Amino acid sequence: MSKNIRAIVTVVLCLLAVSGIALFATVNLSPLFIHLPARGQFKLGEGVIRADYCRLLVYLQQPWPTRLSLANIPLSSHAVDHFRDVRHLLLIGEAVGLVSMVLGVWLLAKQKRQGQLLSVLLPLKWLFYMIVMTVWIPLINFSRDFVCFHQLLFNNQDWIFVPSRDPIILVMPEEFFWHLFIIFVVIAITLLLLLWGWLASQLGLFKLRTDKTDDGRNQGHHDNS
Numbered sequence: 001m002s003k004n005i006r007a008i009v010t011v012v013l014c015l016l017a018v019s020g021i022a023l024f025a026t027v028n029l030s031p032l033f034i035h036l037p038a039r040g041q042f043k044l045g046e047g048v049i050r051a052d053y054c055r056l057l058v059y060l061q062q063p064w065p066t067r068l069s070l071a072n073i074p075l076s077s078h079a080v081d082h083f084r085d086v087r088h089l090l091l092i093g094e095a096v097g098l099v100s101m102v103l104g105v106w107l108l109a110k111q112k113r114q115g116q117l118l119s120v121l122l123p124l125k126w127l128f129y130m131i132v133m134t135v136w137i138p139l140i141n142f143s144r145d146f147v148c149f150h151q152l153l154f155n156n157q158d159w160i161f162v163p164s165r166d167p168i169i170l171v172m173p174e175e176f177f178w179h180l181f182i183i184f185v186v187i188a189i190t191l192l193l194l195l196w197g198w199l200a201s202q203l204g205l206f207k208l209r210t211d212k213t214d215d216g217r218n219q220g221h222h223d224n225s
Contacts, residue, residue, distance in 0.1 A: 007119040010111065011127055013104035014195060020097010022187040026180050027057065027090065033179045037170040048072050049171060056168075060087045061094070070168075079166040082158035089153065117202055124199070128192055135185050142178050 034053055036046050052070040059068045060083065068080050075083075111117050138145040150159045161169035 003116055003119050006107065006111070007116070008123050010104060010107040010120055011123040013100045013107065014124070014192075015127060016100035017097050017104050018188050018191040018195075020094050020100065021191060022184045023090070023093050023097065025187050026184040027061065029183060030057070030176075030180055033176055033183075034171045035173050035176055037167075042167060042170055044072055052168075053171060056083065059083065060090050062087075063091055073168050073171075074166070075168065076165045078158045079161060079168065081156075082154070082161075085154055085156075085158070112202060117199055121196075121199055121203070124192070124196060128189075128196070131189065131192070135189075138181065142181070143174060146174060146177060 031050060031053055034050070036042075036049060042049065048071075052073045055070055056068070059066060068075065068083050108117070108120070111120060163170055
């Protein structure tokens with residue numbers, strides 16, 4: 001494997017790892033953003049709603065077979081089937097992220113030993129630019145892209161919830177998913193920036209810039225003298 005191809009593979013693995021970590025963090029931060037309907041819409045207290053939502057999160061992230069059952073919020077068979085599909089996707093995403101993180105760390109360590117970390121910076125920079133240039137596109141028409149996202153991932157209509165049949169959708173309106181998208185993006189970009197900073201520090205780029213600044217200041221003092 002050539003140096004450039006290895007660098008690209010490393011960056012792809014880092015992207016998958018970052019996405020997996022951001023997915024896991026976003027899912028587990030989601031209770032902070034659930035919507036608490038008015039009493040007229042939902043005849044359950046805040047504590048009961050949050051407890052059932054946490055039961056849902058535990059189900060979605062359990063790797064062993066289990067059946068979804070909430071203590072107080074009713075679920076139709078369509079909702080149970082949809083959450084089963086979501087669970088499969090989440091587990092796959094988090095598993096891919098974990099495996100990619102292990103492989104990515106191994107490749108970065110290998111490239112560090114071989115003095116090839118510099119080759120990773122360019123594809124990582126292009127990846128970062130692409131994310132910054134495209135991440136805002138779903139925000140232009142989030143409702144349309146939200147529907148397209150579900151149509152792409154799911155081959156059925158179980159994701160279409162009717163509040164009278166599945167009142168849990170009142171806890172997770174479209175605004176809830178908009179917030180989760182923002183959280184996911186912020187976490188992913190932050191992790192990529194941390195990776196960039198680590199690479200720069202390992203390559204001595206920060207020290208190089210500091211030395212250049214100091215040289216410029218010293219030259220200025222000599223000129224003034």
